[in-house]
Amino acid sequence: MIPADNTSRFPAPARTIESGPWRLQLRGDELADIEYRGHPVLRAIRPVVRDHDWRTLAPAVEAVTFDDGGTFTLRLTVRFAGFGAEYSADLTVSFSGNDLRVTFEGTAPSDFRSNRIGLVVLHRPDDAGRDVTVSAPGGTRTESAFPADISPHQPFVDIAAMAWDRDGTAFRLEFTGDVFETEDQRNWTDASFKTYSTPLSRPYPVTVHAGDRVQQSICLTAQPAAANPGPAEQGPAEQAADAVSAEPADNVLTVRRHIQSKVPALGTSASRSAARLGVVPGLDALIVELPSDVTRASELLQPAVRQAAELGAPLDVRIAAGGGADVGPVLDLLPLGKVARLGVFSSDRHVTEPELWEELRSEAQRRGFTGTRLAGARSHFTELNRRQDVLPRDAGALTYSITPQMHATEVPHIVDSVPMQRLTARNALRIGAGKPLHIGPVTLKARFNAVSTDGAYDARTAEAMTTDPLQAEDFAAAWLLGSIAALTLPGVESVSYFEASGPRGLIADDGTPTPAFRVFEKLAALRGAGVLQVDGDVPGLVLYPVSTDAGVLLFAANLTAAPLSVAVRLEDGGAQTFDIPAWQHTTRPLG
Known part of the structure; x- marks a missing residue:
């Protein structure tokens, strides 16, 4: 679900849309922060178009019109494009009393392969633990709840309608045009649960032919209960909650x-840049990710050894192997005396499979490696969560990576990922039963497409897909600080950010430090210092x-x-x- 890049990383301010008891923010094609009578209801409703490789075609709103004749109606004309595909859709939003209806009508101007087309609902992350009734297309109702811990798999499937209570109001969502299901997007640090179509149990990708049409609608209905109680009518629990949240x-x-916690050790990743680096006091380690192809691994290892020496840090080596026989030849390339941590992961399933772990353990021991052996996922927390049953119990530590742009590129979504990063760390500590965490690489954009159905990108495409113009901006420094603060938890021993240098680096290709590097350098030197309560x-x-x-x-x-x-x-x-x-x-x- 790798999104196509946006032409502007800082979009125009959102437009507030109000009608009767409803209020929302129009951000491009996204109906964001939907409220009813001043209370939050949904994180967003938006249309999406994914290609055969789960990449998200970038939306461009070409026209916005309003009709206030009786029923207030908002109409958007949206064109989606990217990765050699395009799609056109009309989005209609109608407000009528306590009902809000969103209709999607899309057409393919030319053939392409797709995994998903249509509307998605983003439920708020603070719905975690909230009771919900799920109705199937046949009318069967199931009482359930939004998961508190991050759910590795879809918590709700076969959905025609959902109903829940919030802030003294009963809400109901009804879906037409397809069967929907819900996934826990907190797995990817998105601040939402997502209800979407088409169910993943159906075959994909499918060929969408020129002229093919998709029609869907979502109706959100509110049924207010009695007036919400004022402070005099509230019970002790509600009054205590208000007192805690009051400024x-x-x-x-x-x-x-x-002192709440301590500044974690900070690391970074090797790059292909030739920029000369200087020693960074307190730097934890330099991650280098090596494929099982020995020739390619050697090409990547040589500059990594140089960069680690310049930075004054050891190596953290991550091997992506196709099978156990691939591990030994890569270990033969390593200067093991300069390696602090060593991990191995499946090159296609992205987690530490048992066969690979056994090979790493025996081969590393035979070569006298005395550092930490890592296990986990080289991709997202998602894979760690879904495959936690295969993780080795004798691993010295766990790891997983983070990117805030798995599903969306908009800056508000990148910002909203920050508190979700803390949630993934808490869940990883639970899964590891106390094993220390070495989180990273943490990157603005994904290093590779972990859900690709069509193989790897060519070098030019990979460069564009993995590099974000925000990297050199002040925003990256502010976001970096937010991420470090979120991941400052007992048990998180280190966090590795970005690359050492280059377009995805802390240092630009010409050797100029980025704003993010200034923050990174100061905090690396404060490794282990106490972080105070606010x-x-x-x-x-x-x-x-x-x-x-x-x-x-x-x-x-x-x-x-x-x-x-x-x-x-x-x-x-x-x-x-x-x-x-x-x-x-x-x-x-x-x-």
């Missing part, structure tokens, strides 16, 4: 002296106070499209005001 009266965020919260603001020998050093980032001004104080000191522009970060001594 401090003086609107000042407070940094406590209590009381209060401002949406979109990241606060990361680190206790150092010289005092408290506060790292802050603004992950919103508007400037933020916030007052922060130490519990035993005065307040300081921080003014942070949109998508920027700052570092300042506190107190």
